[in-house]
Structure formats: structure tokens, C-alpha cells
Amino acid sequence: MNEEYRKWLDRAKTEKKVNQKWLKQQKGQKNLDEKFHTKHQEAFEKIDCLQCANCCKTTSPIFRDVDIHRIAQHLRVKPSQFTEQYLHIDEDGDWVLNQSPCLFLQEDNTCRIYEHRPKACREYPHTDRKNMSQILDMTYRNTLVCPAVAWIVQAIKL
Numbered sequence: 001m002n003e004e005y006r007k008w009l010d011r012a013k014t015e016k017k018v019n020q021k022w023l024k025q026q027k028g029q030k031n032l033d034e035k036f037h038t039k040h041q042e043a044f045e046k047i048d049c050l051q052c053a054n055c056c057k058t059t060s061p062i063f064r065d066v067d068i069h070r071i072a073q074h075l076r077v078k079p080s081q082f083t084e085q086y087l088h089i090d091e092d093g094d095w096v097l098n099q100s101p102c103l104f105l106q107e108d109n110t111c112r113i114y115e116h117r118p119k120a121c122r123e124y125p126h127t128d129r130k131n132m133s134q135i136l137d138m139t140y141r142n143t144l145v146c147p148a149v150a151w152i153v154q155a156i157k158l
Contacts, residue, residue, distance in 0.1 A: 002051045005147035009054070012143040012150035019143055019153055023136040032132050039152040040127040047148045053109035055145055060097035061120030063087055068095065074116040125149045 012019060026032055063071075065079075072082040086103060087095045097103065104112040111117055125146045126135055142149040 001054060005052050008147040008150040020140050022157055023140045026136060027133050033130055035156050036127050036132045039155045043148040043151050050109045052147060053105060055124055056105040057101040059145055060100060061118045063095040063118050067118035071113055071116050074113060127152050
């Protein structure tokens with residue numbers, strides 16, 4: 001991982017209680033979506049996910065039924081074979097990967113199923129979504145995984 005990205009994650013880990021408290025205080029704040037979306041654009045002008053891929057190395061997306069069917073079709077297996085081989089149901093009742101890093105992550109940090117990846121991967125790190133106020137707990141968790149989210153939260157806090 002790029003040294004600058006590592007520093008952003010390290011800072012987020014050092015400031016995790018402060019970030020968690022600050023994000024909780026943001027619920028219901030005016031212009032929260034606009035603030036996040038602006039900083040999201042700035043972050044991804046600086047950050048190249050292929051230089052990091054920490055999300056793919058350390059976490060699992062949620063696989064919805066439509067994702068499972070699409071990926072299984074792409075891999076030319078039955079959805080039941082796909083789930084049996086690659087997924088399990090977590091404590092929240094969601095389909096997730098059996099292991100990390102993601103089996104579809106290649107050595108160059110590209111995704112073997114990129115065009116068919118789950119919706120959760122397509123939307124990650126979720127900092128350009130509407131109603132950011134509703135996902136601030138997830139945003140906090142993502143500050144510890146994604147350098148872009150760590151940077152975005154830090155930039156908005158300033």
C-alpha cells in the first residue's frame with residue numbers, strides 16, 4: 001500500500017474514538033451529503049484504488065441474490081454451487097465471502113469479476129450516496145479500512 005494511504009489509515013486508527021463521536025454528531029446535519037460528495041470527488045482525484053485494495057484484502061461485501069445469480073452465471077456455475085464454494089451467511093443473515101482476501105482479487109489488485117462484482121463493491125466506499133446521515137456507523141468502520149474514507153472524514157472535520 002502507498003505510504004500516504006497508510007498514514008491516512010494510521011491517523012484514522014489513532015483518532016477512532018474522536019471520529020466515531022464526530023460522525024455520531026453529524027446525524028441530521030444540513031448539507032451532509034454535499035460535504036461528503038464534494039470531498040469524495042476530491043479524494044478520488046488523489047487516490048487510486050489499485051494502489052491499495054485494502055477493502056478487498058480485509059473485508060467482504062454483502063452478496064444479494066441478484067449478485068449471486070449474476071456472478072454464478074459469469075462463472076458458469078449454478079448459484080447454489082457458487083454459494084456453497086465461496087459464501088456463508090454471517091451473524092446478520094447476509095451472504096458474505098468465506099475468507100479474506102477476496103478470492104477474485106488478483107495480484108495486481110484488479111478484480112477477476114469486476115464487470116460482474118456485487119452491488120456493495122460497485123458502491124464502495126459509499127461516500128457518494130444520498131442520505132449519508134443513515135450510514136454514518138458504516139462510514140466510521142470504513143475509515144479504518146479505506147484511506148479515501150479516512151481522508152474524507154478528516155477533510156470534512158477540518
